[in-house]
Amino acid sequence: MNAMTQIRPRPLRVAIAGYGAVGHRVAQALDDGLPGYELTAIAARDKPRAARDVAGLRYPVPVVDIAELEGLADLVVEAAPAALLAEIASPFLAAGKRAVVLSAGALLEQEALVELARQHGGQIIVPSGALLGLDAVAAAAQGEIHSVRLVTAKPVKGLLGAPYLERNGIDLTGIAGATRIFQGSARQAALGFPANVNVAAALSLAGIGPDRTMVEIWADPALTRNTHSISVEADSARFSMSIEGVPSDNPKTGRITALSVIACLRKLSGPLRVGT
Numbered sequence: 001m002n003a004m005t006q007i008r009p010r011p012l013r014v015a016i017a018g019y020g021a022v023g024h025r026v027a028q029a030l031d032d033g034l035p036g037y038e039l040t041a042i043a044a045r046d047k048p049r050a051a052r053d054v055a056g057l058r059y060p061v062p063v064v065d066i067a068e069l070e071g072l073a074d075l076v077v078e079a080a081p082a083a084l085l086a087e088i089a090s091p092f093l094a095a096g097k098r099a100v101v102l103s104a105g106a107l108l109e110q111e112a113l114v115e116l117a118r119q120h121g122g123q124i125i126v127p128s129g130a131l132l133g134l135d136a137v138a139a140a141a142q143g144e145i146h147s148v149r150l151v152t153a154k155p156v157k158g159l160l161g162a163p164y165l166e167r168n169g170i171d172l173t174g175i176a177g178a179t180r181i182f183q184g185s186a187r188q189a190a191l192g193f194p195a196n197v198n199v200a201a202a203l204s205l206a207g208i209g210p211d212r213t214m215v216e217i218w219a220d221p222a223l224t225r226n227t228h229s230i231s232v233e234a235d236s237a238r239f240s241m242s243i244e245g246v247p248s249d250n251p252k253t254g255r256i257t258a259l260s261v262i263a264c265l266r267k268l269s270g271p272l273r274v275g276t
């Protein structure tokens, strides 16, 4: 081979598990072209419906069951209901591959997945998702963090269906103003609101863990955006930040969540990497 020959690495094959608000947007970005990546498979619950949509992509890919994804890809983006996390991520991690995990709350109860990744040289990547500031929290965690607090406020329809509401007989439909509906640890928040506050879990994993990260959840009928405010006290810095996310087609999920996955993929493969 000529010493000047350039070997172009083959693109990383990406599978998307869950073709809802996040999966759909990430698939679109991959189909439009993300340098270093190639979309190769999608898992959906309603396969015929997803296949009809996927047929409209520039480069349609097979729509398959979750169990088939690992054979078709080097990395999986998990964008499915939280209960499916282990089923989606385990085969990839056991094969030493990477899993980008959106259902961060489920990860708190699935510590075996981290061990699986460790044993086989795989990696679980939790993107910033709908939150901000995880870079600063992770940096502060290299010193001593005294406290981390998250206050989440969502429009009522961004919270409906959460098991915590059902368990506690909380009916949000008639509330007149901003109402605090939960206060506790990130671990408790993840259990009670598995599809609503994955941000709390991600924050806790970046910082001082799910039992010391404190969370409040508010329902506010006057809000139109999913709002998350974090405040951190550490020996290196004190900071507070807020984000007002525009809901996506799924009112529970901010639009920025899928964009965070796309940015995360770019960061994993690009020649310039900015941020912790």
Ligand SMILES: NC(=O)C1=CN([C@@H]2O[C@H](COP(=O)(O)OP(=O)(O)OC[C@H]3O[C@@H](n4cnc5c(N)ncnc54)[C@H](OP(=O)(O)O)[C@@H]3O)[C@@H](O)[C@H]2O)C=CC1
Pocket: 017, 018, 019, 020, 021, 022, 023, 043, 044, 045, 046, 066, 078, 079, 080, 081, 082, 084, 101, 102, 103, 104, 127, 128, 129, 130, 131, 194, 195, 196, 198, 199, 202, 250, 252, 253, 254, 257
């Ligand atoms: N980390 C973060 O910051 C954030 C995380 N999230 C989390 O990200 C995940 C994805 O969110 P989002 O896209 O909004 O959720 P959606 O509900 O819009 O999409 C999930 C998709 O998974 C599909 N699905 C259900 N069962 C299966 C199955 N067995 N195999 C394949 N697909 C299946 C659903 O299909 P169907 O609709 O037909 O049931 C749906 O299309 C959720 O867990 C959400 O809580 C969301 C926002 C922020």
Ligand SMILES: O=C([O-])CC(=O)C(=O)O
Pocket: 130, 194, 195, 196, 197, 198, 199, 200, 226, 227, 245, 252, 253, 254, 255, 257
């Ligand atoms: O999108 C959001 O605002 C946050 C969200 O749903 C989650 O953390 O699960």
